[in-house]
Amino acid sequence: MQKFFSNRRLVIIVVILVVCFGLMAGSVTMRNRRNTPPLIQQFGNDIVGFADSAVALPVNWLQTSFSSVNDLMNTYSENRELKQQVTELAQTKVRDQTLAHENKQLKQELKLKKSMTDYDTVTAAVLMRTPSSWQQQLVINKGQSSGIKKNMPVMSDGGLIGRIVEVNKTNSKVELLSDTNEASSRFAISIGGKGNQVVNGIITGYNANRNELVMGQVSSKAKVTKGTRVVTSGMGGVTPKGLYVGKVARVGKDDYGLAQKVYITPATNFNDINIVTVAESTARE
Numbered sequence: 575m576q577k578f579f580s581n582r583r584l585v586i587i588v589v590i591l592v593v594c595f596g597l598m599a600g601s602v603t604m605r606n607r608r609n610t611p612p613l614i615q616q617f618g619n620d621i622v623g624f625a626d627s628a629v630a631l632p633v634n635w636l637q638t639s640f641s642s643v644n645d646l647m648n649t650y651s652e653n654r655e656l657k658q659q660v661t662e663l664a665q666t667k668v669r670d671q672t673l674a675h676e677n678k679q680l681k682q683e684l685k686l687k688k689s690m691t692d693y694d695t696v697t698a699a700v701l702m703r704t705p706s707s708w709q710q711q712l713v714i715n716k717g718q719s720s721g722i723k724k725n726m727p728v729m730s731d732g733g734l735i736g737r738i739v740e741v742n743k744t745n746s747k748v749e750l751l752s753d754t755n756e757a758s759s760r761f762a763i764s765i766g767g768k769g770n771q772v773v774n775g776i777i778t779g780y781n782a783n784r785n786e787l788v789m790g791q792v793s794s795k796a797k798v799t800k801g802t803r804v805v806t807s808g809m810g811g812v813t814p815k816g817l818y819v820g821k822v823a824r825v826g827k828d829d830y831g832l833a834q835k836v837y838i839t840p841a842t843n844f845n846d847i848n849i850v851t852v853a854e855s856t857a858r859e
Contacts, residue, residue, distance in 0.1 A: 679849040682731050693814050693853040696720050700848050701745055709782065710753040714850055717742045722852055727761070727806070727813050730850045733841025734761065734806065734819045738852065746852075751787055751819075752780045752844045763789060763819055764807040765836065767796030774807055775836065777819075785844075786823050789836040798825050804838050814853055 683697050698716035716722050718741055726738045728748045740747035751761070765773040771794060778790035789804070802822045808815025820840040827835060 676848060679731060683849055683851050694721070695854075696722060696852045698722075698746075698850050698852060700850065703847075709780075709844065710750060710755065711739075712748050712750065712847065714746050714748060714852075715744070716852065717744045717746050719743055721854075722746045723854070725812050726852050726854050727817055728850050728852050729817060729842075730847045731842045732818060734817045735840075735842050735844065735847060735850065737761075737813070748850070750844060751777060751840065752782065754780055754782070761813055761819070762807045762809040763804055765789075765798055765802055765804050765822060767794060767798055767802075771796040773798055773836070774809070777838075781837070784823075784837070785839065787820060787838040787840055789838055792834045792836060795834060798822055798836055800824060804836075817853065 680697075696716055698714040698720075700712050701715040702713040703711075714728075722738060722741050724738055724741055727734060728736050728738060734751065736748045736750040736753070738746050739749040760776045760778060762774065762776055764775075767773045773796050774793040775789040776791045777787050779788035780786070781788060800822050804819040804822060806813050806815060806817040806819065818841050820838045823837045823839040825834065825836050
């Protein structure tokens, strides 16, 4: 009986030793095969990888979105600054062009003032010009306080543009030569014809389509040459003599084909008047 139990213990010990050696061998083998982890470890790794992906996806999206929004805000800010710079440059360019244009006009007025030895002159700026009466009237910023009087001729860019028709304390209304109203005041003008002949007439109208002043009531049949200078004649004692009006553009007949009509290209662009000179003769005929 004792021999049986002794053999049984021996068998158990041998089995235990075999199992231990087997576990040790398996452990070494599994350690050397790191590329193939146990099933539980693989499952754990899969769970961890899925969790990382689930967390990383919204985090990456938020980071990308934040970066995009930040880039968009920077772009918007830069765009706004660039627009402001463009606007400032455009305003500067317009201001420079306006100043250059006004400077040119002022130089013209100064030359005109120096040449008008028989006139007292007042330089003024255009205060108002409404679209509804653009070709008829404008308002200047000088009036009675500056010596302006009714019927004084008004010039711009060296050429006659109209006359004063209404005077207030600090401003005056100018009736332009381009006014087609038949009741408008007309100027007596003269043209040098061939053979030292002088052709007198009156400005009786304005052709807006061709930008031409119409000279009617022509006093002579003398031949008038295209390009001849036209000036005020001084007849009537209101308008000084020798104010430049323009140049002869063409010669034609009236509606009945009888009387001569002279068409004049005005010296001044009626659509671009900013500075004017009001003239008063000091030596009338």
